[in-house]
Amino acid sequence: MSEYINIFNVILKRDLMLAFRDKTDFINSLIFFIIVITLFPLTFGTKSTIVNEIIPGMIWISALLATCLSLETIFRSDFEDGSIEQLTLSRYPLTLLVSAKIFAHWITFGMPLIIISLLMGILLSLSNEIIIALFITLILGTPILSLLGSVMVALTIGLRGGMLLNLLILPLSMPVLIFSTVAIQNAALNQSIIAETYFLAGILVLAITLAPLATAAALRIRLS
Amino acid sequence: MYKWIHQFGSPKYFYDISLHLSKWVTIVCIVCFIGGLYGGLVLAPADYQQGDSFRIIYVHVPAAWMSLFIYVILATSGAISLIWHIKITDIIARVSAPIGASFTFLALSTGAIWGKPMWGTYWVWDARLTSELILLFLYLGYIALQSAFDDKRIAARAGAILALIGIINIPIIHYSVEWWSTLHQGPTITKLDKPSIHLTMLIPLILMVIAFKTFYIAIALIKTRSEILKYECNSSWVKKILGN
């Protein structure tokens, strides 16, 4: 067991180090995220009623789009230099190795994204309830996007055209978007967001259990 | 069971059976179609609330059911081909996807046409319509993924994974959309949900459902047969068939 934890840590460290060395991908998609969010007040004006109604949902949509942009980096470099084949050949379960890579993606992309959205929320003077709801939904939702996305990346990596990836992810991630925005709207009305939170948590648990398995299976199919 | 699956999965066996099956399925389809149309358009009385516009139900509901049914087919045949590596289920999934997408499109468009006299607009963000729309996106994604691969075998297995994830997602999508739409606009008036549907209205509906199902089977069989011929074009039995 401890051996498995060790190998998980090794892969995690390796991916974090790689991401840290070649920062451009993650930083670019985070900058994209910030730019998209600043577009919304510019288009819809800065009246506080509008801002409170629209911005939280827009932050979520931007997060979804930025995630789509960043997802390819989970496997791209491994696919290009062939180290993904080494991983599938290793004697450790591929599911475990893949989970470490997904976790690394969430740390390098999901966490900064959450921090940035909270900062943007404060800058745009959203109410406290909304910021808390935004935080809760993002912390539950972004891992789901990373997990779901990793499967789709494994299916589509190396195929011509990057649009296919977005085409596959967006319909599947709609429940996350819906529950999150409903929760935020409830929070804006000072209502409880417990139900939506439970749903998101449930989806997250489901994704954590199934997505690494599916990703591993997809990688094996792609490399067969 | 195992032996039966492999026998069924053998292309030649399937080809022979499907020729017989095709004939019967086509006959049942035509009979049910004519019966259902006559019953639905002529015999069934006009609905006391919706007048004659309710007759759209006889194409709308079967199409909507088939759109879900075919997605289930995609997922189950995907699971079978992932587990047992059977060519036939690969082919069935691939040829079914466009048919399913066309039924989804049909359900959406007839739903929109029906919505105009009933709700006053073509499109309402009703839970069922919205999840049907997302289902159409899922179908399109599936078809796009399949066509992105050159190797048909890899395409089928990649599609299988996508379909399985989709089938887990469909209840979640449906539930989330329902949750969202009740919050947004209050329960939609669904006059169609009246449980007391008269027998003269129900029988044509059942006939049409059978007709759509057999229609799908008939089309899928035709397409599957030509794909089998393509796959097996070097084997002796195919040459024999083509020789005649």
Next chain:
Amino acid sequence: MSLNNFFAMGGYAAYVWSAYGISFIVLFLNIFLAVRNERKTIDELKKRLGSNNK
């Protein structure tokens, strides 16, 4: 019931008949594409088979 009444569909003619029209177009396209594909496949394979034998 007269034929005129039947086609008028109690005032809903435009909706009912357009819905059925779309359905028939979609169903017909399905049949047409499947049959055309079958013919094309068989023709192609026959041609290939013929050229192999020669």
